[in-house]
Amino acid sequence: MSRSILTALLALLCCACTSAQADDALQPVNVGYYEFPPYSWTDIDGQPRGSVLVLTERLLRHAGYRGKYRSLPGARLYAGLQDGSVQLWPGAGGKAELRGHTLESRNSFGEFNLALYYRSDTPPPDIPDGLAGRGIILINGYSYWKPINDMLENKALGLKLHRTGSHAAALEMLLRKRGDFLLDYQTPTEATRKRLGISPLPHTVLQRLQSRFIVSRHAEGSAALLEALDRAYEELDASSLDLSLD
Numbered sequence: 001m002s003r004s005i006l007t008a009l010l011a012l013l014c015c016a017c018t019s020a021q022a023d024d025a026l027q028p029v030n031v032g033y034y035e036f037p038p039y040s041w042t043d044i045d046g047q048p049r050g051s052v053l054v055l056t057e058r059l060l061r062h063a064g065y066r067g068k069y070r071s072l073p074g075a076r077l078y079a080g081l082q083d084g085s086v087q088l089w090p091g092a093g094g095k096a097e098l099r100g101h102t103l104e105s106r107n108s109f110g111e112f113n114l115a116l117y118y119r120s121d122t123p124p125p126d127i128p129d130g131l132a133g134r135g136i137i138l139i140n141g142y143s144y145w146k147p148i149n150d151m152l153e154n155k156a157l158g159l160k161l162h163r164t165g166s167h168a169a170a171l172e173m174l175l176r177k178r179g180d181f182l183l184d185y186q187t188p189t190e191a192t193r194k195r196l197g198i199s200p201l202p203h204t205v206l207q208r209l210q211s212r213f214i215v216s217r218h219a220e221g222s223a224a225l226l227e228a229l230d231r232a233y234e235e236l237d238a239s240s241l242d243l244s245l246d
Contacts (some may be wrong), residue, residue, distance in 0.1 A: 026061065029144075030080075030086055032086035032088070036141075039051055052090050052110075053069060063231065074141055081214065089226065092210060101217055109233065112211060114145075117184065118181050128151045134159065134180040135178070136152070136177035157240070213230075
């Protein structure tokens, strides 16, 4: 092996060791997330991806932490926050299941909307009475806030709930009239619609939700972690760094 190649390899190994040592110096944080593209998702190699997770890692490292990411369905994510095995969730506050178990950041890093989609041959419904007896398509693993759950569980409305595993399948069900309405979060639905080449669908926004960092009260150092994240957000925002979500 030539001296120049050996020198280059040694330099790469030194960089790798330095990077590993730097990571070891950062306090690990167990971060749970939804499969919620394009904000958070898992690629074919099992790696976490998405603009929310990129922002989360940037803020964690600025604050002296590093994330250990795990994709979880809603029920398991909430259970982890309730027992402390999940320390951090970049999501939205106000969940009834998490009341008393979590703390929420003072800064919001974005907004996402919950919308009711329908076909162009369907008139805009009066909500909730206009949904009585109709079929509502839902995505498995997603959960909603109390007013929406109350509506879905209202026996007087007699809603027919149809569940499926993906945004693409849900849109297909709606277009094939296997349900009258689709209840879904707007950003992943619109991304999927555009990817599939589906024309814009009429919809009504039911809720506008603020994205916040949620930490478990049952994890050691949770209050300090949340304060560090808020402070990191404010410092980077003051430095004119673009913290917007793609």
